[in-house]
Amino acid sequence: MDLVLQLLATGLVVGSLYALCAIGWGLIYGTTLHFHVAHGAVFALAAYYAYVGQQLLHLPLVVAVPAGALACGCSGAAAEGVTLSTCCASVSRSSERFSSSVVPPRTLTVRCKVR
DSSP, rough: OOOHHHHHHHHHHHHHHHHHHHHHHHHHHHHHOOOOTTHHHHHHHHHHHHHHHHHHHHHHHHHHHHHHHHHHHHHHHHHHHHHHHHHHHOSSSSSEEEEEETTTEEEEEEEEEEE
């Protein structure tokens, strides 16, 4: 009986994670009409951060999982900042001001303005 309950709990957790990834893919594709496959990598990075927090830093699981998600969000923000600053630097080498606007549902417009 214990094995059945354990398998049921594991199935619910894994199914919930699959549903979360599917919702992310559906949201991105539905708004931009581009299939974006980086969700799996971001999900794995967050899981790795949570694992490191629990195993190496000896944090409780309740703390390690939100800390892993937060660390993954910070990594994503840093990667976006580096990517967009590189994009703007390739457009113009002078002083720049970055602005972006999202025009739903199909396009993402990124503009680099030179002062």
